[in-house]
Amino acid sequence: MKLLAIEARQNATYYVSRYEQIVGLGADLYVLNGEGTDDFWRADRYRVAGSREVAELIAAAKEWHAEERFEGVLTFSESGVLAVAAVAEALGLPGIGVEAARASRNKLLMRQAHERGGAAHPSFRYVTDEAQALAAAEEFGYPVIVKPTLGAASNYVFRADDADELRARHAQAAEGLTELSWYAMEAGGLDLGPHGLLIESFLDGDEYLIEAVVWDDEVYLGSIVDRVTAEGDTFDDDVHHAPTALTPAQVTAVHEVVAAGARAQGLVRSVMHAEVRFHDGRPHLVEIAARPGGGGLDHMARISAGHDPIAAVADVARGVRPDVRHFTPTGVHTAAMCLLPPASGRVEEIHVPDRLVEHDGVFFFKLTARPGDLVRRPPEGNSILGFLGVTGTSFEDAMSTAEDLAGQVRADLR
Incomplete structure (x- = not known):
């Protein structure tokens, strides 16, 4: 091929x-x-x-x-x-079509599609100034989420618990729109939809990351990974575990909302990275992207669920039905995390211990930052140093190993 x-x-x-x-x-x-x-x-x-x-x-x-x-x-x-x-x-x-691509890229158009298609989602409002942001928050109730319509990797995504926090976060996110790298990497001359900010109601439950495929209106959840990060007012996709703790009934509910979202976005034959969060006991869509998830999620999918998102990309691109099945966990425990710099600054050196490189349980280790790179932490950005993934005999074992090894990676910044 x-x-x-x-x-x-x-x-x-x-x-x-x-x-x-x-x-x-x-x-x-x-x-x-x-x-x-x-x-x-x-x-x-x-x-x-x-x-x-x-x-x-x-x-x-x-x-x-x-x-x-x-x-x-x-x-x-x-x-x-x-x-x-x-x-x-x-x-x-073969392709997903420009309209489906736009609805799967721009978060405002995605939310509007979910609303039309009856897929559970947070309340949302597109805002152009602070007054509109405050009015939306008053209507939805605090806490609320501030996010760019054309962002990615949680850059300039904030939680605000009251009006004072919202004023500060709205100003930071509005300023960040001018420096948003994911927007700057878009092709010019395309209608991307509105480039601005959303205010969304807060979903207060656990979050799950799904690698999926839609093929002729049949949706397959290839893998489900639990996000186990302790959250604050900024969002790093930094700690994940599989197999999922979801019950079979919850998996069925997740499948239903992802399928509804895919149809609403106009996705007929596509790979998907879906993020779902529970609220009041029901799964709601955070987003459905028409591409596989980043970091080590492809490795976790293969190990924990026997699903290969990269092979699915190659097949879908040439119009061939991927070798995919409905979610079937393997039972192998995996934990993965982003390696986060301690602060914003320019990288002088990254120290990686030999113990990490030689560890039998490490299935994925990748540095994405190099000496000379400028890394930014919230509120200026969500830069990372890299990714680490390990296997273990249990949830506790995998998490302990990942945290231990990640703690030994050190970055010198100036």
């Missing part, structure tokens, strides 16, 4: 390991970056369009497609979903 991966603006080397997984599945993978470095991928399978404008990306993809005859176009980036949909449409290749 011959596939084309696209990033409108290269996100450092973040997706290289996933591109390598695609190659490991037997694919001949070509990479097109709108803006990117020269040495990013194998030279004879890599091109830089020289612009992140969608018209330039389409023109470069068409020229290359005429030479190579790609079977599909793919992305692993939240910022690439719309661009890939537009390129696939222009090349006459």
